[in-house]
Amino acid sequence: MFKAIAKKILGSRNDRFIKSLSPLVSRINSLEAAIKPLSQDEMQSRVAGFRQEVHNGRPLDELLPEIFALVREASLRALSMRHFDVQLIGGITLHQGKIAEMKTGEGKTLVATLPVVLNALSGKGVHLITVNDYLASRDAAWMGNIYNYLGLSVGVIVHGLSDQERQQAYGSDITYGTNNEFGFDYLRDNMKFYKEQLVQRELNYAIVDEVDSILIDEARTPLIISGPAEESTALYTRIDAIIPSLKLDTHFTLDEKAKSVLISEEGVARCEQILGVENLYDPANVSLQHHVLQGLRAHHLYQRDVDYIVKEGQVIIVDEFTGRLMPGRRYSDGLHQALEAKEAVKVEAENQTLASITFQNYFRMYNKLSGMTGTADTEAVEFKQIYDLEVISIPTHRDMVRKDFPDLIYKTMDDKFKAIAADVKELHKKGQPVLVGTVSIEKSELLSNLLKKEGVPHDVLNAKQHEKEAEIVALAGHRGRVTIATNMAGRGTDIVLGEGVVDLGGLHILGTERHESRRIDNQLRGRSGRQGDPGSSRFYLALDDDLMRLFGSDRIAGIMDKLGMEEGEAIENRLVTRAIENAQKRVEAHNFDIRKQLLEYDNVMNQQREVIYSLRREVMSTEAPQKLIEDWIDELLDEIFEPLASSKGDHDPEELEAAASRIEEAFAIRAEVKTGDASEKEAVRQAVSAHLDMLKAGAGDHYREIARYFLLESLDRNWKDHLLNMDHLRDGIGLRGYGQKDPKQEYKREGFALFQGLIFTIKDATVRSLCRVRIKSEVREEEFQHKKEPVGDIQYSGGGDTAERKKKPKVNEAPKIGRNAPCPCGSGKKYKKCCGK
Numbered sequence: 080m081f082k083a084i085a086k087k088i089l090g091s092r093n094d095r096f097i098k099s100l101s102p103l104v105s106r107i108n109s110l111e112a113a114i115k116p117l118s119q120d121e122m123q124s125r126v127a128g129f130r131q132e133v134h135n136g137r138p139l140d141e142l143l144p145e146i147f148a149l150v151r152e153a154s155l156r157a158l159s160m161r162h163f164d165v166q167l168i169g170g171i172t173l174h175q176g177k178i179a180e181m182k183t184g185e186g187k188t189l190v191a192t193l194p195v196v197l198n199a200l201s202g203k204g205v206h207l208i209t210v211n212d213y214l215a216s217r218d219a220a221w222m223g224n225i226y227n228y229l230g231l232s233v234g235v236i237v238h239g240l241s242d243q244e245r246q247q248a249y250g251s252d253i254t255y256g257t258n259n260e261f262g263f264d265y266l267r268d269n270m271k272f273y274k275e276q277l278v279q280r281e282l283n284y285a286i287v288d289e290v291d292s293i294l295i296d297e298a299r300t301p302l303i304i305s306g307p308a309e310e311s312t313a314l315y316t317r318i319d320a321i322i323p324s325l326k327l328d329t330h331f332t333l334d335e336k337a338k339s340v341l342i343s344e345e346g347v348a349r350c351e352q353i354l355g356v357e358n359l360y361d362p363a364n365v366s367l368q369h370h371v372l373q374g375l376r377a378h379h380l381y382q383r384d385v386d387y388i389v390k391e392g393q394v395i396i397v398d399e400f401t402g403r404l405m406p407g408r409r410y411s412d413g414l415h416q417a418l419e420a421k422e423a424v425k426v427e428a429e430n431q432t433l434a435s436i437t438f439q440n441y442f443r444m445y446n447k448l449s450g451m452t453g454t455a456d457t458e459a460v461e462f463k464q465i466y467d468l469e470v471i472s473i474p475t476h477r478d479m480v481r482k483d484f485p486d487l488i489y490k491t492m493d494d495k496f497k498a499i500a501a502d503v504k505e506l507h508k509k510g511q512p513v514l515v516g517t518v519s520i521e522k523s524e525l526l527s528n529l530l531k532k533e534g535v536p537h538d539v540l541n542a543k544q545h546e547k548e549a550e551i552v553a554l555a556g557h558r559g560r561v562t563i564a565t566n567m568a569g570r571g572t573d574i575v576l577g578e579g580v581v582d583l584g585g586l587h588i589l590g591t592e593r594h595e596s597r598r599i600d601n602q603l604r605g606r607s608g609r610q611g612d613p614g615s616s617r618f619y620l621a622l623d624d625d626l627m628r629l630f631g632s633d634r635i636a637g638i639m640d641k642l643g644m645e646e647g648e649a650i651e652n653r654l655v656t657r658a659i660e661n662a663q664k665r666v667e668a669h670n671f672d673i674r675k676q677l678l679e680y681d682n683v684m685n686q687q688r689e690v691i692y693s694l695r696r697e698v699m700s701t702e703a704p705q706k707l708i709e710d711w712i713d714e715l716l717d718e719i720f721e722p723l724a725s726s727k728g729d730h731d732p733e734e735l736e737a738a739a740s741r742i743e744e745a746f747a748i749r750a751e752v753k754t755g756d757a758s759e760k761e762a763v764r765q766a767v768s769a770h771l772d773m774l775k776a777g778a779g780d781h782y783r784e785i786a787r788y789f790l791l792e793s794l795d796r797n798w799k800d801h802l803l804n805m806d807h808l809r810d811g812i813g814l815r816g817y818g819q820k821d822p823k824q825e826y827k828r829e830g831f832a833l834f835q836g837l838i839f840t841i842k843d844a845t846v847r848s849l850c851r852v853r854i855k856s857e858v859r860e861e862e863f864q865h866k867k868e869p870v871g872d873i874q875y876s877g878g879g880d881t882a883e884r885k886k887k888p889k890v891n892e893a894p895k896i897g898r899n900a901p902c903p904c905g906s907g908k909k910y911k912k913c914c915g916k
Contacts, residue, residue, distance in 0.1 A: 093472050097168060103144065104167050110148035119156075122149055123230035126200070133200045143174065146197045150225060154192065157224040166190045169473045173449040174198065178290055178462060178470045180455045183602075184573050184609025185475060187451045188218055191286050192225050194449070199231055199252040203283035206445075207255045210289045211403065212237040213548070218288075219255035226253055236260045245278035258293045261285075262302040262441045266434040269692045270304070272791060274699045282445045290450025291598055294438060294466060295458050297398075298674045301437045301681065303411065305430030306799075312416060312426040318370040319420035321353045322378050331375055335625075336669070340375040369413065377417035385519040387418060392425060394418045397520065402565025432802045436688065437681045439465055439674075453605045454598040461671055465678065481585070481608025484617040486593075486656050487649040494646060495621040499591060500529040503561055507535050511583040512560040514574065516590045516603040518625075523563045526591065530561065537561035556586050574606050585613035592624045593659055595666040619649075626662060679823055680809060683830045690834075691798055695791070704786040705771070708849065711842040712767055715745055716760055718839070723755025745843060746770075747850040770850060777854035785852065793844040801837045805830060 117125070126149065129142050147167060155161045162170070166186055170193030172179040181187050191207060198205045209215045219235040226233050234248025236256030245264060248254050261279075268277045287293050325331055330346030333339075342350070347359050350371055359368050383389065387396050388404065394415060396405045409415040409430070419426045442448055443466060455462065459470040489495040499515070506513050517523040527539050538551045540562060555562040557577030574586055586607040594600050600618065607614030620627060698704065719741050723734065738752045746767050752759060775782040808829055815825045 096471055097474065100168050100171050103171060104164050106144040107147045107151070107167055108164070110145055111151070114145075114148045114152045117152075119228060122153065122228070125149065126196075126229045126231070130200045130202065134202060139174075139197055139200065142200065143171070143197060146200070147171075147193050149229065150193050150196050153225050153228040154189065157228045158189075158221075160186075160189055162186075162189060162193065163476045165474050165476050167193065169451070170194050172471045172473065173286055173451060176447045176449050176468070178450045178452070178455050178468050180470055180472045181451060181453060182475050182479065182609070183453045183605035184612075185473070187288065187453075188222065190451065191288070192222050194286065195222075195253055196226065196229060196231065198284045198447075199226075201283065202252075204249065204251070204280050205253050205283065206261060206285040207253065208258050208261060208285055208287045208293065209255065210292055211257060214288070215255045215257055236264070242276060242278055249279050258287070258297065258438060259302065262436060262438065263304065265441060266302060266304050266436060269695055270434060270795070271699070272787075274696075277699075284447045285442065285445045285449070287442070287448070287450040289452050290462075291452045291455050291458055294442060294450065295461060295598075295674070296596075298438045298465075299670070299677060301435050301677070302441070303432055304434040306433050312428055314366070314370055315374075315413070315416045315420040315426050318367075318374045319377075319417065321350070321371075322374045322421075324353065325349060325375065327379065333379055335380065338376065338380050340372050340379070342371065342375075370417070373413045373417040374420070376414060377421045381414075381418060382519075382521065383422070384521045384524070388520065389422050389424065394422055394424060402520070431799070432806060433799050435802070436685070437677060439678045440681055440685045440688075442466065454601045457596075457598045457601075457667070458671075461674070465675070475610075477611030479608055480611060481604070481614040481616065483604060484615060485651040485653075486618045486620055486659070487651060488655050489619070489621045489649050490646060492621040492623050494649075495619050496526060496529060496591070498649060499526065499589065499619050500533050500535075503530060503537075503589065504533045504535050506587055507559055507561055509583065510558050510579075511585075511587055512556050512558065512577070512580060513562070513587045513589055514555055514603075514606055515561070515563045516588065517563060517565055518592055518594060520565060522591060523565055526563055530563075535561055537563055540564040556580060558583070573609055575609075576612055581613055584615060587614070588616035590616070590618035592620055593618055593626050593663065595626060595663065595670070597660065597663050597667070600663075620659065626666070627659070680826060683827050684805060687801075687830070687834050687837075690838075691794065695794060698787060698790045698794070702783065704783060704790060705775070707790070708771065708786060708846065709768070711846055712746075712764065714842060715846060716764055719745070720755055720760045723752070745847055745850070747847075767846075767850060774849070774852055774854060786849065789845050789848045789852075793841050793848065797837055797840050797844065801833060804833055808833065 114122075125145075129137075129146065133139060133142070147162075147170060151162045151167075163186070166189060169179040169181055169185075169187070169190040173191065174194035174197055179187075179190065181190065195205050195207060207218070209218060215235055215237055219233055223233040231253060232251040234251035234254045236245060236248050236254060238260065240248070248256070249264075264279050265282075268279050271277055325346055327333065329343070330349050331340055331342045334341070350367075351357065351359050354367060356364050356367065358364065359371075381387065385397070386399070387394050389395075390404075393406075396408050396410065397403070398405055409427075410418065411430075413429055416426050416429060448466065448468065450468065455470045456472060462468040462470055487498070489498065503513055503515065515526065517526060523539055527537065530537050538554075538561070540548060540551045551562060552574060554560055554577075556574040558580055560577075576585060580586070588604055588607045590600060590603055594603075604616045607616055622628070698707070701707065719738055723738060735752045735755065738755060739750055742748055742750050742752070742763055746763065748763065748766050748770075750759070750763050750766070774785070778785055809826060812822045812826045812829075815822045
């Protein structure tokens with residue numbers, strides 16, 4: 080009550096923020112007269128001068144008015160587009176590291192140019208992230224006219240570029256690209272061998288277009304680079320053959336909300352009978368049990384033309400939020416292979432994780448982050464909690480006049496689609512353009528067939544026709560056009576009304592069902608009523624829609640029964656609409672919990688990832704790897720001799736022998752350990768150093784490359800194994816809850832223990848390898864040159880590129896020295912009785 084009164088008197092936080100920017104907008108406007116007479120060369124000269132001032136330490140905020148005025152004038156000259164005052168407000172909001180919520184058609188693409196140019200003056204690069212390659216290329220070329228006019232360079236990152244092309248694009252002042260490409264380039268950089276191969280610079284400033292789609296919707300799926308694991312795929316086909324014999328509610332039950340399967344006792348018995356095993360839950364049969372569960376999920380929870388399509392012998396995932404195909408992406412944990420077996424296409428080998436990161440942790444690495452979208456307010460809490468981003472609603476340039484009609488609710492889906500087809504036919508006859516939004520390819524094709532029977536010409540825009548997207552969307556606002564589209568989230572293209580359409584009521588939006596998220600519904604509605612245009616929208620619902628059936632049907636069905644509804648009738652009822660919105664809120668909260676949990680688990684991995692990747696960068700860039708190796712040798716020696724030091728001279732012979740064996744195992748040196756005192760430890764250290772000095776002398780200029788190879792090879796091989804161990808730990812950690820333990824805390828504790836073991840193993844393996852290397856005196860220089868061509872395929876979850884693998888330098892282990900010469904390891908023995916034995 081008090082908050083409501085205070086808000087009326089003082090205005091909301093959003094209103095106060097917008098009002099506070101008025102003096103800055105006035106200052107920008109006041110500079111317009113002084114900027115107008117400048118030539119292009121003079122404008123470029125000013126930008127170059129400001130760049131130098133920023134380099135010398137001048138804050139960007141001081142330059143904001145003049146830079147914004149320069150960009151506005153450059154836009155007017157290059158594109159004949161002048162920024163409105165509300166767009167200036169949006170630009171300031173983005174520069175301050177906030178999310179600008181702007182309605183569709185308000186010119187978000189143009190707004191971004193203001194903070195992009197200002198922040199490009201730092202010389203550290205600005206990234207503008209979009210949802211697909213088409214928009215990245217379009218916006219880079221379109222807005223590039225402004226940047227080039229001011230003397231700034233522009234690059235674009237799309238699928239299929241070489242490393243050299245990526246380096247050039249990232250080296251530009253401004254770089255456009257997709258969230259997947261930026262994320263995977265980060266992971267790929269941390270698999271490279273030489274620092275000269277790195278493509279990304281420092282993650283300085285990013286503006287995320289359709290920020291809710293990228294940071295909310297796609298945040299449930301981590302980016303994963305994986306390589307083929309050495310497991311047979313035959314079991315998937317074998318298990319797939321038995322799935323039809325398992326009956327729902329007898330042998331297994333489904334949880335559609337969680338997309339999980341639970342096998343009943345009868346189901347376990349049936350599987351044991353068919354597979355010929357005594358106990359399906361025996362540890363030896365854990366793989367069989369896992370395959371059965373994934374087979375059941377593939378058949379009963381994942382639908383063709385809804386969750387995926389089959390194209391050219393491949394199962395391709397359909398993005399549930401945008402309706403786009405995601406070639407190269409694969410479901411994890413064997414689910415994709417189960418789908419391939421179900422669809423009778425080639426079952427690809429399972430993959431093992433080589434590198435992964437969530438979008439949350441990737442984007443939080445930027446020094447400054449901001450975003451823009453038409454719909455962010457419903458997720459404002461999540462943006463603040465996860466990314467510390469505030470959502471600011473930017474006023475529209477012209478008032479919104481679109482009419483949003485109440486939902487129409489039908490008893491059955493059949494009734495609903497018949498009514499939709501009839502209403503579309505009427506609107507088409509009238510000449511009013513209609514955009515029909517569906518939640519899946521299957522529904523879009525169902526409606527398309529109904530409209531064909533009614534004789535209504537129409538276009539279908541879904542994952543199967545996404546190549547024609549720009550052309551179809553460009554015409555969707557013309558007289559008499561009917562366009563059926565899967566989710567319009569992130570389409571990024573305005574629908575401009577054709578001649579005479581304004582008088583017909585503008586574009587009509589027809590939603591065939593409510594989405595799980597209110598924000599996606601709002602995105603669909605937002606395609607109509609741009610910049611003061613007329614328009615209208617209405618959603619059609621049925622009791623057997625997925626959202627209604629899973630999250631609110633009983634209560635709603637009770638209301639409708641009381642109203643005495645007949646087949647084919649529709650109702651408009653505020654209680655029902657409110658119940659649906661509550662169902663959507665519950666789903667949004669559920670999905671937020673999933674994303675939050677994913678992030679909490681990935682935060683553990685993120686700390687480990689930062690340590691490993693920073694160590695990796697140090698190894699790649701250091702000119703003196705010897706110092707790092709010497710530190711590791713000292714740590715290994717401490718680990719060997721510390722137990723002896725704590726015994727205070729009273730040593731068990733077996734303890735001394737174990738220490739000697741450990742020294743030989745780690746350093747390839749035979750040493751007698753009699754006391755375990757500091758002098759013996761120093762003698763071993765001197766012997767190891769002598770061998771490394773000999774190796775360095777023998778290898779000459781190649782020593783750094785040899786040391787770098789063994790450092791990186793050990794790090795990468797053991798990190799890969801560690802990722803697999805962490806995956807296994809996470810898969811089973813939920814069971815700790817039955818023992819009254821917090822799974823997240825257990826995961827942190829055991830994950831830390833595994834990581835400590837990883838660090839020791841990396842050091843041990845590196846030193847062990849280097850101590851066993853011997854150099855031939857006539858070794859050729861070209862044998863140490865790193866081969867840059869890729870070897871073998873590594874699949875990317877989200878891209879079909881090929882990763883570079885490191886090739887081992889051709890180092891011979893047999894030294895060319897006399898058999899009776901002193902052993903180079905420093906033991907004092909003859910070579911033939913020591914290392915040459």
